[in-house]
Amino acid sequence: MTLVETYGDPATENMLIHGDNLPALQALGRDYAGNIKCIYIDPPYNTGSSFEHYEDDIEHNVWLDQMATRLPLLRGLLSPDGVIFVHIDDKEMAYLRVMMDGVFGRANFLNTIVVKTSDPSGHKVVNPSPYAQTEYILMYAKDRRSYAWFTQYVPTGNDIMYNKIVANIEEDYSNWRVESLAGHYARLLGYSDIRSAKAARGKLDFEADTWAFAVRNAHRVCQLTAISNLAGKAIVALREASKNAPGVLRLARPPLDDVYVLGGRQMYFLNAKIKTIDNAEVVARPLTNLWTDIPFNGISYEGDVIFKNGKKPEKLLRRCIEMSTAPGDRVLDCYLGSGTTAAVAHKLGRRWIGIESGEHLLTHCLPRLRRVVDGTDESGVTKVTAWRGGGGFRVYKTDGSPA
Known part of the structure; x- marks a missing residue:
């Protein structure tokens, strides 16, 4: 490979490579074998279509052969604790899964992530089967024994089950006064009841404000949940005792959290679901393999480049990178x-290597990454990552690629 230019920090290790990815990957193997922590690829889906910047109509066996020659090279580049994400739709996904089982080993398969990408456009949708609105990300480890998963969280909406509040949480639990959350908040606002508050402020605004109040007071907002007979003996005994006892009963069980029971039902407090995401305290749930919270519409101008039918949201890449790397790790x-x-x-402070054969490396990738380095790209995840510019990258070309 030949160095074409360096942009920004002259000591940068980031690489933008213009040319066929097969010889590029072979060349990288000499210096980066076992050093890439995360690989994300979004290969052609082989949909049978022709797009502005690339062909997506390759004969099936040719497509399989291209993947078969590249996946072993990618595996060789991964670090022992590294992860690869391959984004694909249903045209070739089943074949790709079998191939990746062979290359990476079935034991190293981690998950199939289902990504919601679109919604049907009313009655104009014509399809001989149910409308396809999902794509898939196959996730494999280089070596599952070395891979470490740290639970990720995503924000959730209002949870109407958390509808109670302890009005006097500062007192001993035996004196706690448990009230309706909405009623308590309405009275704080100076209204006699919930109906009056909704009439004065509007139903939706009142409910939104009540939930915001709940999040701020999560340590004393709770839900009352039935206790199964399969719960521990001590908890079941406390349940039975509380049915005929006034007020709240407690079971201390260090080092675990105390259990509080009222009227035969366990009190679960909202603060157990509060996480810090993007510098904000929010109610969150553990990330699952169904991703419906990343919008694909409205991303046309992310990075100030238009790449119809091929661009992925920056938020999607942020999730994949953050769930598999730490700052300073390499991404390919x-x-x-x-x-x-x-x-x-x-923007996340990772080192990176990007390879692209098309002319859009020059017309899209290069100017986009210059803006990132300059700190003038305000789109995508710039704000939530507090990115202000810096760093740099080197541009290379493989033999036979244009300068």
Whole structure:
């Protein structure tokens, strides 16, 4: 590979490579074998279509052969605790899964992530089967024994089950006064009841404000939940005792949290679900393999580049990178497209290598990444990552690629 230019920090290790990814990956293997912590690729889906910047109509066996020659090279680049994400739709997903089982080992398969990408457009949708609105990300470890998973969390909406509040949490639990959350908040606002508050403020605004109040007071907002007979003996005994006892009963069980029971039902407090996400305290749930919270519409101008039918949201790449790497780790994408993976990795303080054969490396990736370095790209995850610019990258070309 030949160095074409360096942009920004002259000591940068980030690499933008223009050319066929097969010889590029072979060349990288000499210096980076076992050093890449995260690989994300979004190869052509082989949909049978032709797009502005790339062909997505390759004969099935040719597509399989291309993947079969590249996946072993990618595996060799992964660190022992590294992870690869392959984003694909249902045209080739089943074949790809079998191939990756062979390359990475079935034991190293981690998950199939289902990503909601679109919604049907009313009655104009014409399809001989149910409308397809999902894509898939196959997730494999280099070596599952070395891979460490740290639970990720995503914000949730209002949870109407948390509808109680302890009005006097500062007192001993035996004197706690448990009230309706909405009623308590209405009275704090100076209204006699919930109906009056909704009439004065509007139903939706009152409910939204009540939930915001609940989050701020999560340590004393709770729900009352039935206790199964399969719960521990001590908890079941406390349940029975509380049915005929006034007020709240407690079971201390260090080092675990205390159990509080009222009227035969256990009190679960909202603060157990509060997490800090993007510098805000929010109610959250553990991340699952169904991703419906990342919008694909409205991303056309992310990075100030248009890449129709091929661009992925920066938020999607941020999630994949953050769940598999730490700052300073290396990220690789050998189907770079419009440059999203490199842009997000840069904003997250990761080192990166991006490879793209098309001319859009020059027309899309290069100017996009220059703006990231300059701190003038205000789109995507710039705000939530507090990115202000810095760093740099080197541009290379493989033999036979244009300068």
